Amino acid sequence: MGMTLTEKILARGAGKARVEPGDKVWVGVDVLMTHDVCGPPTYAIFQREFGSQARFWDPDRVVVIPDHYIFTEDPHARRNLEELRRMAHEQGLRYFYDAFSARYSGVCHVTLAEKGHVRPGSIIIGTDSHTCTAGAFGAFATGVGNTDAAFVLGTGKLWLRVPETLRVVLHGQLAPGVMAKDVILRLIGDLGVDGANYCALEFQGEGVGTLSVDERMTLCNMAVEAGAKNGLIPVDDETRRYLQAHGVDGGEAEEGDPTAEYAQTLEYRLDVLPPQVARPHSPANSIPVTECEGEPLTTAYLGSCTGGKVEDFLAAAIVLKGRRVKLDTYAVPATVAVQRALNQIRLGDKSLREIFLEAGVKLGEPSCAACLGGPVDTFGRLRGDEVAISATNRNFPGRMGSSKAQIYLASPATVAASAVEGRITDPRRLVDEETWRRRAEIVARQEAVVVSSDAPAA
Amino acid sequence: MEEQRLLEGLVFVVGDNVDTDQIIPAQYLVYSLTDPEESKNYGRYALSGLPSEWGRFVEEGQWQSRYSIVVAGRNFGCGSSREHAPAALQIAGVKAVVAQSYARIFFRNAVDGGFLLPLETDAPLHQVLRTGEKVQIDLSSGLLRRVEDGSVYHLKPIGDVEAIVRAGGLFGYARQLGMIRSNAQVRT
Secondary structure: OEEHHEEEEHHHHHHHHHHOOOOEEEEOOOEEEOOOOOHHHHHHHHHHHHOOOOOOOOHHEEEEEEEEEEEEEOHHHHHHHHHHHHHHHHHHOOEEEEOOOOOOOOOOHHHHHHHOOOOOEEEEEHHHHHHHHHHHOOOOEEEEEEEHHHHHHHHHHEEEOOEEEEEEEEEEEOOOOOHHHHHHHHEEEEHHHOOOOEEEEEEEEEEHHHHOHHHHHHHHHHHHHOOOOOEEEEOOHHHHHHHHHOOOOOOOOOOOOOOOOOOOEEEHHHHOOOOOOEEEOOOOEEEEEHHHOEEEEEEEEEEHHHHHHHHHHHHHHHHHOOOOOEEEEEOOOEEEHHHHHHHHOEEEOEOOOOHHHHOOOOOOOOOHHHEEEEEEEEOOOOOOOOOOEOOOOOOOOOOOOOOOOOOEEHHHHHHHHHHHHOOOOOHHHHOOOOHHHHHHHHHHHHHHHHHHHHHHHH | OOOOOOEEEEEOOOOOOOOOHHHHHHHOOOOOOOOOOOOOHHHOOOOOOOOOOOOOOOOOOOOOOOOEEEOOOEOOOOOOOOOHHHHOOOOOOOEEEEEEOOOOHHHHHHHHHOOOOOEOOOOOOOOOOOOOOOEEOOOOOOOEOOOOOEEEEOOOOOHHHHHHHOOOHHHHHHHHHHOOOOOOOOOO
């Protein structure tokens, strides 16, 4: 019997010829990522357990990306940033994307990819549940708590239970106005929020090849919302093109063995998938947008690791161009690079930034912002009984700051369309199909500009 | 986590899919977990993100809960990877959670950090027990007993992480294995 891609990566990480689901193995970690919320308590545990003079196992494999509570006056949040600075200094970290510095980047999962920290086949551990985003590049990536992370900092190792793999095969190509977010919301709806508990979620099929890297990150990002340990996608030419543009050698293509065993296989035809909306208060409450169109809203939000990438903003801009929003609408680019892309990408005579501003959207600074609530002065945070539609990844009670609020989850295109109409709206009626089909080309043109301008800093 | 084979306490009952934002809302994650005074806030705000229908876990002005056992349905602790969640429950005085199932990261954090016992039952005890009832948990026999009427429910074996639980967490376990030196500050 062969191994799945996840099993192959974990076997290699454990120095074994093979592993099987259910095995408990100690693996070597390639990258440990932490941010401003979990970094300070992780460092405190590290120093408590290994001693105040102890050194990280490999400072060049520790990537610290403050992103959660940046643009706030909260004194405790500021203290967290100070503690990260102390840690980075004491440990001599090379990859510290400090807030309020020229190196600041924004949301950790998007930054990890943009800055070339994700390599196919590697084992990436992060103190954030959405670390599984990095699986879009054929890596094993999963989120852990502070204790596990502190252990990795001291030893470079972690115990992992080898997960069963659940295979999701995608066929065909999404219709204009339909996005990867719709695919993953539908999948979570089918599986339930614990349907993939303890499993790896691997996306296969020619339909995956039709999705951009940003879109694949959305698929893997929300694997954890079905309870999965990791989500991943085998590397193809599209991934390699992205990696190369970000200074990473894509390596040999690797996939699961033909004789690998999967716990379950689900198949989807992308061409007939309608946009999805997850009603409050669970990502698994997804239904076709056609079944809840017209439901009233007060607020729209675009941003986060799953909904604040270049493709997400481009999709929203295609809907917003030449229109005005009727809702309180907030948009937060995931990273500084996405923010820069808003100026560089143009649709006709306007930059994306101009399109958003002319539509009446409030633009925030790159960070996690209101995705997870945060301090009371957080940009876009919900405070009362708002009814919000959000391109983020969770809508459990209180997630965006108010337990009285109702949150619908949807794709950036659906969020934008709903903001324009002031109620839940099917975006397929508002997208210009020709521009939608040219998205990849539009992004590629912008990437050429960004990569060349980024080169000296890399 | 001391190796206590017998637990007794009042239960606090919640439902399915109680996520980490409900266990400890994100706005409180700014408090230090290492400062003894400041960390009390985690007890104060534990389970404060729950919809009000479940009642108050910690009374206004209190720093700890009178309930030491949380009873839940499926997928307890889903959502964010924040270890602040099991820590908050521990700081509030919780010794064990009894649920039908857990989200992976919460379960791992509870065990590896030695915060509390994540116990599982097949029975939907959250539909059987009411908040404020007293139960006894005997870990040796794997039984939960409702004190009021003496009814007894089976707990599932804790499984292949038992060695970590018995060692009091990941660091204790790794020291037993000789993976790390034991001369660093020993946790209390």
